[in-house]
Amino acid sequence: MAGFAPPDSFRSDASALQLFPIRFERIGTDRFLVGNMVGDMEEMTATELDRLCALDLTPGDGLYERSFEKLFIGTVDQRARQQLLALRLRSRLSFLRAATPLHLFVVTLRCEHVCPYCQVSRQSQDRVRYDMDQATASKAIDIALSSPSPLIKIEFQGGEPLLNFELIRWIVVTAKQRAEPLGKQLQFVITTNLALLDDAVLDFCGEHGVLFSTSLDGPRDLHNKNRPRRGQNSYELAVAGIGRIQERLGPDWVGALMTTTEASLNRVEEIVDEYVRQGLDGMFLRPLSPYGHAIKTKQFHKYDGQEWLQFWKRGLRYILEINKSGRRFPEFYSALMLRRMLSDEPIGYVDLRSPAGIGLGALVYNYDGTVFASDEARMLAEMGDRRFELGNVREHRYRDLVLSDTLVSAVAESLTQTAPQCSTCVFEPNCGADPVYHHATQGDLLGIKPLSEFCERQKGVITHLFELLEHSPEDAAVLRMWAS
Ligand code: SF4
Structure with missing residues (x-):
């Protein structure tokens, strides 16, 4: 044998x-x-x-x-x-095949809040000349529907978009009519502080599948301090709005975002508790962005990258314990990073891509028809820097915008795959190019990475998640669940 x-x-x-x-x-x-x-x-x-x-x-x-x-x-x-x-590399870059799925319509710059960290230059409620009109919206819909992505997400931004709700109605109905013969699927989201939510808005959104994204910065005193409005009742209105949407349309119909200010840094557990109390399905521990009123009022400079990292780590620890006690409640930034680290799926988040997500991931149509490469690019323009202005809905088609010299050069000059420091960085495959951020903070599209807070945060977040995955089996089980 x-x-x-x-x-x-x-x-x-x-x-x-x-x-x-x-x-x-x-x-x-x-x-x-x-x-x-x-x-x-x-x-x-x-x-x-x-x-x-x-x-x-x-x-x-x-x-x-x-x-x-x-x-x-x-x-x-x-x-x-x-x-x-x-x-695997091809799969990770496959977001390039379905370009520009996200289209942001700034339907008004008016707002009835006066938040000091606001990243756009909001206008007072009565200044209707800062509203988008139907002719501009019509051209923007045509551009959005001519982008290659089979799934088009239209997000209504402001100011406070509900101050121009009539236009939102018209855009939703018109976009649906025009998308059908093209075989495109549509999703709609209104980014709103919910102060103006009423039955008419709820009825329409329920009938047409329009979701809500709102702001919730934490418990009453913190939220109202961060988000002042006449009557000092931003928190009460936001929480009442979240409850009404959940009850009337369902718990998945509304999500919330928080912004980390100096006043938030020592209160992360209370902030998390507030999200849990409101029945939200997770939270995003977001740093402040360096645009608009956040710069004018010096909010952006009140904490640095290391302080934010400590805040995020403490919040993540607390959130992990909530998950271990049986409630699924992801921290969304970690979940995005984990999907990058543990799978080859392309992710939709425009800041974690190279080639950069500007234009190729999202286009922004300002109230006056100007088109920008991202929401941050629009915020920068409100501060007088029009570096990322791509054109105008009245003169340009989708191809003109994404093949414009402005966009092509910004994307080409910011590739992490070839950039000094990034091209040899172990975190590069899980990181992204953020040319608008680096242009805003350093006057350089590529960014001087040893001095970049974006880079500091990315290195800190990825290293911390890696260590939890490797050395803490119970945490790793939760993190792997978030990534799937
Ligand atoms: S962590 Fe920093 S150096 Fe590394 S790829 Fe990201 S931005 Fe570049």
Whole structure:
């Protein structure tokens, strides 16, 4: 009877190994994070990293298997592993095939709140010349529907969009009529403070599937301090609105966003408790953006990247405990990062992409018909910097806008794949280019990354999530659930 060949016969020849592109970063004493070009990462000691680079690996030594699994190495004669890397990279970049799914209509700049951190230059309620008109909206709908994405999301922004609700009605009905023969699917969201929510708005939104996104900064005193309005009742109106939408249309019909101000930094648990109390399905621990009134009132400079990271880590710890007690309640920024780190699915979030999401991920139609590459680009224009203005709905078609020199140069100049610092950064496959942020804060589309708070936050967030995934099994179970 023929016997089995000895185990050595099944071992591959270590001398035929080759090293694939890898990057690494020191994360502690004798601790390195090593990553491949599609974002898989592994922790190694300096000796292990040296051995990997020298291909001093032997089947069965553990490091060989870890390196093989993470696609750091392959064999010279097998192309399958390079093809796998290429396939995974293609999948991660597949958002480019369905360009511009998101279209933001700024239906008015008017607002009845006077928030000091507001990122747009809101106008007082009576200044109707800051409303979008039907002719402008009609042209914007045509541009939105001519973008390649089969699913088009139209988001109504302001100011306070409910101050121009008649136009929202018209846009929803008209866009649906025009989308049908084109075979496009539509989604609608109103970003509103909910102060003007009434039965007519609820009826219409229920009938046409229009969702709500609102702002909730935390408990009553914090929210009302951050979001002043006449009557000091922003919190009461927001919470009442959330309750009415949940009761009338369903719990999934409304989501909320918070903005971290200096006053929030020590109160993250109370903020999380407020979201849980309002029956919301998760929360996004967002830093302030450097635009509009947030700059004029110096709100943006009141805390730095490290202080935000401490706030986010403390909030994440508290949120993880809520999840471990049985309630599914994700922190949405972590969930987005985890999907990047644990899968090759393209994600819709425009700030975590390279090529950058400006224009290719979203277009913004301002009330006067000007088109911008992102909402932040519009905010920058309100501050007098029109670097990311792409054109006007009356003169330009979709192709003109996305192939404009302004957009093409901004996207090309900000690619992380080729940028100094980013191109050799272990976090690059899970990071993104944010040319508007870097232009606003550093006057440089690419950004001077050692001085960039965006970069500091990305490194801090990804490293922390990696460490939880690797060293804390109970937390890792929750984080993996969020990513799926
Ligand atoms: S921005 Fe920073 S973290 Fe992101 S890829 Fe560039 S260097 Fe790395």
